[in-house]
Amino acid sequence: MPFSHRRAAAALAAVSAAALLAAGCGSAGSGGGTSSGGVVHLSMLTGFTGPDEPSYQALIKEFNATHPKIQVTMTVEPWATVGLKLPTSWATGQGPDLATPSSDPGSIFNYIKTNSALALDPAVGTGANQIDSAAFPSSVKSAFTVGGKLYAVPANLATLALYYNKDMFTKAGITGPPATEAEFIADAKKLTLSSGGKVSQYGLSLADNNTIQMWPILEWMSGGNIIGSNNCASISDPASVAALTQWRQLVSQDHISPIGQSGADADTLFASRKAAMEINGPWAAAGYRSAGINLGIAEVPVGSAGPVTLASTVPLMIERTTPHPVQAEQFLAWYTSKTAQTKFSQISGFPPARTDLGSAVASNPTVSVFASALPYARLYLAGQPNATQIDTDVYVPLIQEITRGANVQSSADSAAKQINALTGCKSG
Amino acid sequence: MTTTESRPANPGRHPGLAGRPGRRPRFNSAYLFIAPSVILIAVFIAEPILQTGWMSLHDWTIGEATHKFVGLANYTALYHDSRFWNALRVTVVYTVFVSLGQVLLGLAVASRLRKTTWYSSLLRTAYFFPFIASLIVVGIIWKFLLDPQVGLVDAWLTDLGISPPNWLQSPSLALPTVIVVGIWKNAGFAMIVLLAGMQQVPAFLYEAATIDGAGAWKRFRHVTLPALRPALLFTTLIATITGLQLFDLVYAMTGGGPIFHTESVVMYLYEKGFVEFQMGYASAISWVLFVIILAISAVQLRVSRYRDVD
Numbered sequence: 026m027p028f029s030h031r032r033a034a035a036a037l038a039a040v041s042a043a044a045l046l047a048a049g050c051g052s053a054g055s056g057g058g059t060s061s062g063g064v065v066h067l068s069m070l071t072g073f074t075g076p077d078e079p080s081y082q083a084l085i086k087e088f089n090a091t092h093p094k095i096q097v098t099m100t101v102e103p104w105a106t107v108g109l110k111l112p113t114s115w116a117t118g119q120g121p122d123l124a125t126p127s128s129d130p131g132s133i134f135n136y137i138k139t140n141s142a143l144a145l146d147p148a149v150g151t152g153a154n155q156i157d158s159a160a161f162p163s164s165v166k167s168a169f170t171v172g173g174k175l176y177a178v179p180a181n182l183a184t185l186a187l188y189y190n191k192d193m194f195t196k197a198g199i200t201g202p203p204a205t206e207a208e209f210i211a212d213a214k215k216l217t218l219s220s221g222g223k224v225s226q227y228g229l230s231l232a233d234n235n236t237i238q239m240w241p242i243l244e245w246m247s248g249g250n251i252i253g254s255n256n257c258a259s260i261s262d263p264a265s266v267a268a269l270t271q272w273r274q275l276v277s278q279d280h281i282s283p284i285g286q287s288g289a290d291a292d293t294l295f296a297s298r299k300a301a302m303e304i305n306g307p308w309a310a311a312g313y314r315s316a317g318i319n320l321g322i323a324e325v326p327v328g329s330a331g332p333v334t335l336a337s338t339v340p341l342m343i344e345r346t347t348p349h350p351v352q353a354e355q356f357l358a359w360y361t362s363k364t365a366q367t368k369f370s371q372i373s374g375f376p377p378a379r380t381d382l383g384s385a386v387a388s389n390p391t392v393s394v395f396a397s398a399l400p401y402a403r404l405y406l407a408g409q410p411n412a413t414q415i416d417t418d419v420y421v422p423l424i425q426e427i428t429r430g431a432n433v434q435s436s437a438d439s440a441a442k443q444i445n446a447l448t449g450c451k452s453g
Numbered sequence: 454m455t456t457t458e459s460r461p462a463n464p465g466r467h468p469g470l471a472g473r474p475g476r477r478p479r480f481n482s483a484y485l486f487i488a489p490s491v492i493l494i495a496v497f498i499a500e501p502i503l504q505t506g507w508m509s510l511h512d513w514t515i516g517e518a519t520h521k522f523v524g525l526a527n528y529t530a531l532y533h534d535s536r537f538w539n540a541l542r543v544t545v546v547y548t549v550f551v552s553l554g555q556v557l558l559g560l561a562v563a564s565r566l567r568k569t570t571w572y573s574s575l576l577r578t579a580y581f582f583p584f585i586a587s588l589i590v591v592g593i594i595w596k597f598l599l600d601p602q603v604g605l606v607d608a609w610l611t612d613l614g615i616s617p618p619n620w621l622q623s624p625s626l627a628l629p630t631v632i633v634v635g636i637w638k639n640a641g642f643a644m645i646v647l648l649a650g651m652q653q654v655p656a657f658l659y660e661a662a663t664i665d666g667a668g669a670w671k672r673f674r675h676v677t678l679p680a681l682r683p684a685l686l687f688t689t690l691i692a693t694i695t696g697l698q699l700f701d702l703v704y705a706m707t708g709g710g711p712i713f714h715t716e717s718v719v720m721y722l723y724e725k726g727f728v729e730f731q732m733g734y735a736s737a738i739s740w741v742l743f744v745i746i747l748a749i750s751a752v753q754l755r756v757s758r759y760r761d762v763d
Binding site for chain 2: 105108109112113115116135136138139140141221222223234235283284285287290293294297299413414417418421422425426429
């Protein structure tokens with residue numbers, strides 16, 4: 026090979042290697058708190074892109090106004106983007122000081138496993154700048170406590186209630202929302218109308234994918250469950266199978282609800298006055314009222330197993346390597362205080378994430394419905410490190426299969442095996 | 454009288470000086486010209502490929518400080534993963550039908566719109582327009598059009614007295630529906646490429662075929678198709694590669710459902726890597742897909758090898 030040819034090839038290789046090295050070096054992180062002039066600036070990343078975003082911004086604004094030495098800036102991105110950006114940015118210590126990693130409370134496990142999140146126990150207490158975790162609902166505190174340590178506070182807390190269209194009820198001759206499961210089923214059937222062989226109005230708008238889960242409530246009403254207290258699947262137990270069979274029949278044969286709806290589809294169906302009822306959270310109320318629906322909100326009807334509904338909470342965590350852990354903990358302490366939670370509840374319509382504020386929010390008719398369900402609300406797949414996988418790989422396909430005619434018992438048995446493999450259940 | 458051609462004298466060149474040091478070879482600047490492209494390919498294509506290969510040999514979770522080397526364990530798990538095989542089946546079925554469909558439809562439309570008339574330009578634009586629209590946008594729009602409650606398609610079918618099926622919620626109809634949308638979206642690209650190829654066919658070949666008594670079909674089969682072989686290979690190859698990377702359309706239209714009936718390999722890869730953070734396993738999936746695309750492309754090039762007989 027001529028010498029000059031070799032030199033050109035070597036130069037090209039050197040340039041390529043330099044480019045690779047440059048690409049391999051990360052750029053400076055975009056997050057992390059700063060301090061200037063005695064003021065600590067904290068960054069917070071959340072996924073609250075919906076109509077409730079102004080509520081959170083209002084809370085941040087109030088904190089900043091009352092804490093001149095600590096200024097918090099909240100950035101909002103879609104949940105999928107938060108899920109993509111946060112793990113690596115926190116793992117490399119270059120992420121925001123505070124973040125809500127996902128709308129799924131089970132997401133905290135990944136950040137605990139990668140040692141990216143700060144344990145909050147040193148900041149827990151009843152003092153002025155301490156996190157009063159004793160006031161959290163027990164299910165929430167339990168969901169955010171791993172290995173005996175508290176890793177998150179609730180950024181919000183919601184329960185699901187029954188939304189109903191009062192005009193449709195009046196037209197059908199139904200005087201009020203159903204109070205029991207039997208009334209619920211009867212009303213759903215009565216409110217399902219067909220015209221020319223096609224359903225023109227559904228009694229209930231149920232979603233089974235990409236949604237806050239509604240089907241678990243239908244199981245819990247009759248004493249069914251997905252995972253028992255022994256960490257083993259109970260989805261194939263007689264009570265669960267009976268509940269799934271009953272509701273499968275109502276959906277696929279009585280057509281009280283469309284099959285295969287996503288959460289957005291279910292909301293659209295109710296908002297466009299094609300469904301008389303829907304189980305949903307407090308975030309939906311404003312949108313339905315804007316759509317001109319004569320809206321009623323009631324507690325989920327009571328089944329044979331007693332009152333029950335689904336609770337939903339979003340974890341708010343601190344980056345383990347934040348340069349300002351004390352200030353970040355102070356923010357969390359204020360955020361979960363009585364003052365902040367009362368204000369947030371009034372602005373957003375969400376129930377407060379504290380169990381000692383009942384009278385403070387009783388005057389708001391919307392909030393009080395959701396708040397009154399707190400004592401018996403249950404988190405979906407609480408405490409399960411593989412909650413996301415159990416939901417997307419097992420539970421959602423199970424509901425989709427049985428509503429399309431698959432045998433409930435055999436489908437539930439198959440789902441139980443998969444769940445046990447994911448939970449590490451040693452028996453059954 | 455004979456003439457001999459003599460090469461003009463080149464004052465700058467002495468036969469004895471060829472290859473001697475001191476004379477700058479031309480290929481130095483050539484390498485510099487291609488350097489930017491090579492760097493981009495190295496950084497954005499070659500390095501990620503090698504990096505994912507490395508990650509596929511580890512139990513790699515996003516955010517973990519250390520990653521355990523597991524050798525081929527991810528590939529072994531993939532071999533026994535029924536959901537992966539289902540995703541591969543969905544991807545292959547989609548690719549075969551969409552590739553065939555868009556090429557055949559593109560060929561048919563190109564044949565009809567070959568002559569330039571006052572309306573052919575408009576129609577060519579209309580057929581090409583879906584191709585330039587974003588896949589995600591196309592998916593979302595078609596999801597709304599096919600919605601059983603608020604969709605236009607079901608409304609029109611109902612007006613015609615036809616009971617519309619639940620297109621995207623039926624396990625038997627969801628994938629065919631996505632395939633039809635894929636063909637509609639991409640046929641315009643095939644049309645444009647094949648049209649350009651058709652317009653390169655010399656007119657005298659058609660005249661000669663006509664003189665020989667060949668009808669329209671024989672002229673198409675024996676003149677047009679052979680001349681279009683490079684263009685057909687190109688469109689088929691692009692359609693195959695694009696089809697095997699199916700993600701946007703199913704993500705927007707069905708989310709991979711119902712019950713994984715439209716879940717493609719890339720969708721499964723996304724789920725494993727970016728939802729469950731199992732990046733090692735997702736990397737193994739991506740490498741398997743890479744090898745499949747490479748193999749299929751090589752086979753297509755081999756089978757469709759064209760020799761210029763002119």
